[in-house]
Amino acid sequence: MTYRRSVSRKLARGLALVGLVGTILLLAAVVFFYSLTFDDLTAQDALIKAVREMLEHVALPLVVLMVPVAFVVRRVIRQAFDSLEEAATAIEAARGHERGFRIDTSHLPAEALPFTDAVNDLLGRLDDAAMRQEAFAADVAHELRTPLAVLSLEFDRLDHDDAARLKNDVAGMRRLVDQLMLLAQVDATAAAQFPLESVSLVEIARDVVSLLAPAIIAEGKAITLDVGSGIPMARGRREAIAAALRNLIENAVRVTPLGGTVNIRVGPDPVIAVGDGGEGLSPERLRELVRRHSRADHASTNGAGLGLAIVDRIMAAHGGQLTTDPAVRELSLHFPSA
Amino acid sequence: MRVLVIEDNDRLAKLVADGLQRRGFSCDIATTLSDADSALGGAVYDAIILDLGLPDGDGVAWLANRRQYRQMPPAIIQTARGALEDRVTGLDAGADDYVVKPVEIDELAARIRALLRRPGPRAQPVLEAGCLRFDTAARTAHCGDYAIDLSRREADLLELLLRRAGTVVRRETIEDALYNFNEPVTPNAVEAAVSRLRRKLDEAGATGALHTIRGVGYMLKDVAA
Helix, strand or coil, X not given: CCCCCCHHHHHHHHHHHHHHHHHHHHHHHHHHHCCCCHHHHHCHHHHHHHHHHHHHHHHHHHHHHHHHHHHHHHHHHHHHHHHHHHHHHHHHHCCCCCCXXXXXXXXXXXXXXXXXXXXXXXXXXXXXXXXXXXXXXXXXXXXXXXXXXXXXXXXXXXXXXXXXXHHHHHHHHXXXXXXXXXXXXXXXXXXXXXXXXXXXXXXXXXXXXHHHHHXXXXXXXXXXXXXXXXXXXXXXXXHHHHHHHHHHHHHHHHHCCCCCEEEEEECCCCEEEEXXXXXXXXXXXXXXXXXXXXXCCCCCCCCCCCHHHHHHXXXXXXXXXXXXXXXXXXXXXXXXXX | CEEEEECCCHHHHHHHHHHHHHCCCEEEEECCHHHHHHHHHHCCCCEEEEECEECCEEHHHHHHHHHHHCCCCCEEXXXXXXXXXXXXXXXXXXXXXXXXXXXXXXXHHHHHHHHHHCCCCCCCCEEEECCEEEECCCCEEEECCEEECCCHHHHHHHHXXXXXXXXXXXXXXXXXXXXXXXXXXXXXXXHHHHHHHHHHHHHHCCCCCEEEECCCEEEECCCCC
């Protein structure tokens, strides 16, 4: 059943009913007051007179009353529903910033408040539940760090062929734990509606590349940074953008073969592109990877894990996008133009 | 080089100390701040590694307090917290470096070595990385026994890169350090100086020690690969 109870239709029906009942009552009143009898109505003169009387006392008042009423009612209803439609637009616009979102009730009619208050209350409870869940995940991740550090150091001490392999596995677990904590942080800052600052993408790229370069070079790979003309800026949180870029570069390094180069490009648009020596990632595969728990087939045992999901979240929080261009084997962070 | 590890998790402290020992440091462990006070009273340390949450107090406050009254060895703060605010607080309190727990022993060792190469009251007169040795007073460089003939500017460049071996030195930093304010710097002056130095290092046998990170800067490898 797709039947919807439309308020307008109901009102139209109500008004039609009022008109009908009014007509009958007025007709009865006219008949009664003028003491019209059936005989009067059969006489030609009397009938014309009666009809005129009826037009004057029934049809005219009805038209005078009903038309403005219908008009005003229609207007009031449209206004009331316009504010609801605006609220719906605001809800739709909040896509990606759901955390902490509440329907703004300041422009809504009082009659809608019980409903919106109930919805807001539900949103609050959902937020609380999500927050508890994330806090729990962050706690678990945090608690896992020390035992993993101990395990890793124990393997470090072990003089055995398998030690390096095991240590590698532990390093993968540690990275996952760090990513879980980062994800919790990203969600928390998204919820906090952090104040936006204007940040230089070139500066962020230089910092992150400087920080990661020693490990990349030690792995026998290279990294370069090409800066285009202009000063590409983005509005957002510096640490978060740096974390997104770090994850993207770490991902690129993983798929780049020994002796290969990871190339970062910034500007002139507010875009940071990370090119790797891998096979390129199709948009479909990227969408899959962004959904948290999957992992690219070509990734090693220390696979990306949550990396790209985190990048996607950070970009969404900045009103930007993570895109892929498999033809040039690049993943890009697109920020909205400042 | 003697290092004091201040860490309340007994097992972690032992493993860190053990790892550092196998990399040529001699280590002592303090599991509380009062332990650390007595250790620092009884011996001279080249560096301390400090955990922030200790049973008898906050590491940052302790460090700031000690820095006020006494000469302190350089300190690396080690903490499970990774937030930026912690980093700023720690560095304000007088920490020289900051690592996020859990840290790799290799990284920690590299950070300690980097700290000891910094100019300061306990700065070493000879800087080393891999086979390279640079005497900061005599301004002479060697790779093993091979003496490297360097111009004044190349020697300055090598010293700058050696002091930060294992980390990327930004191009702008090199420009600022090598050329004074009034000197006109041609766009590729730094590139030219670096490529001359690289050729000399290659001839001396330190092949592949000096890396270019295009668009960012240069890096001298910390340990010969």
